[in-house]
Amino acid sequence: MDGKMKTLTQEYIKTLLPNRPQDSHKLSFGHVLNIAGSLHYRGAAYLSSIAAMRVGAGYVTLASSPGVCQSVSTLTPNIVMHPLLTRPIIYAEINPNVEESVSIELQSIDTESIDEKALLQLDDKLKQANVISVGSGLSIAQSKDQFTVTMATEDVIAEGNHGFFFGLLAKLHTCQQSVIFDADALNFISHLLHHSKNSHQSIPSLPIKSIITPHPKELARLLNIDVNDIQNNRAHYAKIAAKQFGATVVLKGKNSIITDGEYTLINPTGNSALAKAGSGDVLTGIISGFCAQGVSPLNAACLGVYLHGLTGDLAAKELSEYSVLASDLLDYIPKAIKQLLRQ
Ligand SMILES: NC(=O)C1=CN([C@@H]2O[C@H](COP(=O)(O)OP(=O)(O)OC[C@H]3O[C@@H](n4cnc5c(N)ncnc54)[C@H](O)[C@@H]3O)[C@@H](O)[C@H]2O)[C@@H](O)CC1
Ligand SMILES: Nc1ncnc2c1ncn2[C@@H]1O[C@H](COP(=O)(O)OP(=O)(O)O)[C@@H](O)[C@H]1O
Numbered sequence: 001m002d003g004k005m006k007t008l009t010q011e012y013i014k015t016l017l018p019n020r021p022q023d024s025h026k027l028s029f030g031h032v033l034n035i036a037g038s039l040h041y042r043g044a045a046y047l048s049s050i051a052a053m054r055v056g057a058g059y060v061t062l063a064s065s066p067g068v069c070q071s072v073s074t075l076t077p078n079i080v081m082h083p084l085l086t087r088p089i090i091y092a093e094i095n096p097n098v099e100e101s102v103s104i105e106l107q108s109i110d111t112e113s114i115d116e117k118a119l120l121q122l123d124d125k126l127k128q129a130n131v132i133s134v135g136s137g138l139s140i141a142q143s144k145d146q147f148t149v150t151m152a153t154e155d156v157i158a159e160g161n162h163g164f165f166f167g168l169l170a171k172l173h174t175c176q177q178s179v180i181f182d183a184d185a186l187n188f189i190s191h192l193l194h195h196s197k198n199s200h201q202s203i204p205s206l207p208i209k210s211i212i213t214p215h216p217k218e219l220a221r222l223l224n225i226d227v228n229d230i231q232n233n234r235a236h237y238a239k240i241a242a243k244q245f246g247a248t249v250v251l252k253g254k255n256s257i258i259t260d261g262e263y264t265l266i267n268p269t270g271n272s273a274l275a276k277a278g279s280g281d282v283l284t285g286i287i288s289g290f291c292a293q294g295v296s297p298l299n300a301a302c303l304g305v306y307l308h309g310l311t312g313d314l315a316a317k318e319l320s321e322y323s324v325l326a327s328d329l330l331d332y333i334p335k336a337i338k339q340l341l342r343q
Contacts, residue, residue: 004264006265013303013340014343017341032133033061033131037064042137044183045062051329053079057288064082065083069083082125086110113164115164118164126175134180135181135284136281136285170204172207173205173206177209179209182280186213212245213250219241223237223244239259242260256305
């Protein structure tokens with residue numbers, strides 16, 4: 001590949017598919033540690049974990065709150081669960097009908113926010129995994145709509161998974177494996193860079209083999225510019241982000257852009273069937289599954305984006321662009337891989 005922007009072709013993509021030696025076992029095909037899911041976004045943890053296995057990863061561990069792990073394990077027996085410590089929130093409720101001296105009742109509610117102590121639970125897993133994906137559905141703050149009354153503890157609720165994520169970023173900083181940052185991991189980084197009280201402090205740089213997978217709004221948040229500017233000059237801003245974050249960038253949307261700052265590719269596959277909640281979580285799983293099998297970050301991003309789009313094309317042919325669900329994509333991944341292999 002030279003330095004100009006090229007359109008991905010099926011012939012080229014086929015050459016990126018990792019081998020499947022017969023003299024192998026599950027760990028020959030890699031171990032994904034997927035840090036994903038939250039109270040509101042359990043599906044994202046499921047979709048990203050299963051997609052990684054569907055493209056050939058040998059082992060996927062899902063690290064999340066016990067509630068998310070429980071939900072995902074009822075949906076599939078294929079994922080290994082690593083429930084993380086959460087912190088219940090104590091909040092005070094004022095009963096306006098009762099005199100103030102007796103009106104405060106302490107209650108606890110489980111928002112499934114991950115405790116910073118859970119970072120210790122990840123040490124071994126971070127060593128065992130050969131790729132880490134973080135952020136799909138990992139809500140950075142728990143929304144307040146679940147709480148009838150919140151008062152002194154508002155800060156705690158707004159803080160959500162921030163403390164955990166900040167500690168995780170510091171741990172990942174020296175990580176040699178591929179690390180994929182998706183969705184709320186990106187929103188968290190944007191928050192730290194542009195909105196946090198401590199935004200003057202530098203955040204740890206991303207690991208050396210990072211992939212970031214923003215949709216246009218997420219990239220707009222990361223670069224702190226308007227989303228229309230991004231859409232009017234997608235390749236330019238994707239390259240700026242690649243250089244700024246030292247990462248391979250997948251700028252999602254129709255004709256996704258993939259760039260490491262030097263090489264820039266544009267994807268021809270996919271259709272409006274993919275414009276459905278959860279399809280980005282499937283993409284994250286696909287890319288992490290290929291990284292697990294030893295594919296380099298740039299090649300895994302190209303292969304993943306092309307295959308994800310092809311999966312959407314095959315699914316739409318049978319189900320229509322209207323009716324494809326993100327979970328349907330999981331069933332069409334094998335058909336897309338077979339098409340690549342036939343070619
Ligand atoms: N089943 C699940 O559990 C799901 C969980 N999800 C999780 O939900 C969390 C929030 O993600 P969201 O992306 O919904 O919320 P965001 O607030 O990050 O993004 C939504 C905003 O981005 C804009 N946007 C998105 N794609 C765009 C495009 N191609 N061009 C221009 N603007 C665009 C939208 O207009 C909207 O304003 C993430 O953690 C994500 O992983 C979602 O993936 C949906 C499914
Ligand atoms: N109209 C479209 N044509 C092609 N691909 C699309 C289209 N709409 C969405 N996609 C793809 O679907 C995925 C959507 O991801 P994302 O925006 O993160 O959604 P979610 O967070 O709901 O999963 C991306 O890979 C994007 O490129």
